[in-house]
Amino acid sequence: MIKQRTVKTAVSAAGIGLHSGSKVTVNFRPAPADTGLVYTRTDLDPQVVIKCTPEAVRDTQLCTALVNLDGVRISTVEHLTAALSALGIDNLYIDVNAPELPVMDGSAQPFIYLFESTGIQDLAAPKTYLRVARKVRVEDGEKWAELNPSDGGFQLDLTIDFNHPAMERDLQHLVFNFTGRGFAAEISRARTFCFMRDVEYMHAHNLALGGSLENAVVLDDYRVVNPDGLRYPNEFVKHKMLDAIGDLYMSGRSILGAFKAYKTGHKLNNMLLRAFLSDAKNYELISFADDPAKVRSETFEFIDARIAEPA
Numbered sequence: 001m002i003k004q005r006t007v008k009t010a011v012s013a014a015g016i017g018l019h020s021g022s023k024v025t026v027n028f029r030p031a032p033a034d035t036g037l038v039y040t041r042t043d044l045d046p047q048v049v050i051k052c053t054p055e056a057v058r059d060t061q062l063c064t065a066l067v068n069l070d071g072v073r074i075s076t077v078e079h080l081t082a083a084l085s086a087l088g089i090d091n092l093y094i095d096v097n098a099p100e101l102p103v104m105d106g107s108a109q110p111f112i113y114l115f116e117s118t119g120i121q122d123l124a125a126p127k128t129y130l131r132v133a134r135k136v137r138v139e140d141g142e143k144w145a146e147l148n149p150s151d152g153g154f155q156l157d158l159t160i161d162f163n164h165p166a167m168e169r170d171l172q173h174l175v176f177n178f179t180g181r182g183f184a185a186e187i188s189r190a191r192t193f194c195f196m197r198d199v200e201y202m203h204a205h206n207l208a209l210g211g212s213l214e215n216a217v218v219l220d221d222y223r224v225v226n227p228d229g230l231r232y233p234n235e236f237v238k239h240k241m242l243d244a245i246g247d248l249y250m251s252g253r254s255i256l257g258a259f260k261a262y263k264t265g266h267k268l269n270n271m272l273l274r275a276f277l278s279d280a281k282n283y284e285l286i287s288f289a290d291d292p293a294k295v296r297s298e299t300f301e302f303i304d305a306r307i308a309e310p311a
């Protein structure tokens with residue numbers, strides 16, 4: 001049986017909030033099966049709980065936020081979500097003492113490291129996957145994103161299109177067969193990126209006060225400003241891939257299917273996930289509770305390749 005997962009023990013992380021520039025602490029606690037990813041704003045009285053669902057997602061100028069019906073928000077959740085997807089963690093309590101998670105280094109790698117160090121445990125319930133049953137496509141002008149049925153696990157094919165001297169054309173397309181281990185090794189360290197002119201605008205408007213070369217790749221009109229340069233030659237498309245993986249996990253369920261997109265972003269990825277889940281004919285809920293032999297080998301490879309070994 002392929003089981004649901006949570007963390008082995010409670011663990012905390014602290015860092016800078018992207019919006020506020022202040023120190024933020026987040027505490028992760030084990031959660032029982034079928035809980036999902038549940039956030040709590042511990043700085044509010046009374047505390048406010050927001051479950052991570054595709055409907056709670058709002059794309060903002062800086063990041064992805066979860067917002068409840070009263071307008072209470074928790075920002076900068078997207079890179080954590082990508083890490084949880086790679087680790088196969090379906091259930092987790094996430095307590096944060098601010099309106100945002102710490103931005104860490106702008107990638108998913110610090111969260112991967114944290115949870116791998118803490119340990120991960122299997123729960124008694126089977127893990128449920130969303131298998132794509134028919135094509136779903138969304139468009140926004142020239143941008144588009146789609147999910148298609150596939151025989152294997154979860155494949156991603158993503159193209160960005162920037163006309164910038166620091167972004168070579170052949171480094172703007174990426175195909176990735178998702179595995180947890182592959183994500184950790186090839187994708188997780190890709191940092192968010194932005195342009196100097198945007199940074200100047202945001203700082204002038206008191207936005208992104210925590211943004212710096214410590215947690216983003218910054219480009220001027222000609223080159224990468226960060227003194228140490230890039231972590232991967234194609235770090236930009238890799239980060240967009242990381243974002244898409246996080247965005248498509250906002251239901252807390254892993255997808256088995258083929259994702260393909262052109263110039264997509266958080267907003268379009270969320271539109272795709274909502275469209276996908278809006279009609280039960282688009283997917284099949286499957287778990288591998290009884291007969292793993294029924295699962296095609298590629299799928300099984302994907303499932304087995306979740307990073308951390310369970311307790």
Ligand SMILES: [Zn+2]
Pocket residue numbers: 078079192239243
């Ligand atoms: Zn991102």
